[in-house]
Amino acid sequence: MTLKIYGIGASRAVRPLWAATELGLQFEHVPVHYQGGATRAPAFLALNPNGHIPVLEDLRPEGKVTVWESMACTLYVAKIHGKADGQTITPATAQEDADALRWSFWTVTEVEKDALTILMHRLAMPADQRKPELADAAEQRLRVPYRVLESHLQAQAKSGHAYLSASRFTVADLCVASVLVWAKGSDLLMSEFPAVKAWLDLCVNRPAFSACRKMG
Ligand SMILES: N[C@@H](CCC(=O)N[C@@H](CS)C(=O)NCC(=O)O)C(=O)O
Structure with missing residues (x-):
């Protein structure tokens, strides 16, 4: 192999x-x-x-x-x-390549740190070590990039596309969803940004994601 x-x-x-x-x-x-x-x-x-x-x-x-x-x-x-044939997660055009790159860099620079804070302080750490005020502050900061994503997804929907790039699930969606899933427990973000929520559900409900999460 x-x-x-x-x-x-x-x-x-x-x-x-x-x-x-x-x-x-x-x-x-x-x-x-x-x-x-x-x-x-x-x-x-x-x-x-x-x-x-x-x-x-x-x-x-x-x-x-x-x-x-x-x-x-x-x-x-x-x-x-x-295979860059327009059927798989692989970018198949220059625009799809650009989308995969820009959204992946965007998610690690604009979202990842605060999404991790929400995961840790709302869910993952033992309850007595959590600091809800850190999660609250992270949520407020995330409203800025989430607004960008919400607008992009709304524009995509107007063109009949449910995903970040093209009309199918691509590696751009995978990279961004793998970070945003950490903050899925945020009621504030999920209610304020319904297009983000619907798209995120679509991505993380894919059988491959739940199968891979369990790979220990
Ligand atoms: N920026 C790195 C971060 C990698 C990272 O921090 N991985 C964690 C697990 S999610 C880890 O290996 N932690 C163990 C350690 O740092 O010893 C990436 O995206 O790959």
Whole structure:
């Protein structure tokens, strides 16, 4: 098998796992956990000196390609292992390529940190360690990028498109949804931005997403 993806599904590793699964690829899954020190072992640091999952290895005829950074891994899977035929998650036109890049960079720079704060302080951390005021402040900041996404989705809907790019689910949707799902528990954001909510439901209700989240 040429493709190897390191990292458990309940982490940012879900992003390349989800992309590979949507494409029906054969790959080896190495379920490295982010807790317990595995990401700081010398063998793992040799793969990713940052000591983070996910990491992707691709054994190619010209040599091994190693990728880290979850969005890079995901975009790589779609571009290198998908077919640009307008039927799959792989961008098939220059506009779709641009959409995949701009929305992925947008989500890591404009949304990810605050979405993680909401997840941690509303849901993931033990109740006695949560600081609701941090989640509240993150929600207020997120209203700015969510407004941008809401307008974009409304414009897409007017052209008959339910997704971020083109008329089908693409890697652009996958990358953005994999971050916004962290803040799905925010009643404020989900009620203020109904187009975002409807689109997010559409993305995360895909069977490949729930299957990959459980990959431990
Ligand atoms: N910007 C990186 C962040 C990666 C990251 O922080 N991964 C977490 C799991 S979601 C991790 O490996 N934590 C363990 C550690 O830092 O030791 C990416 O998107 O890949």
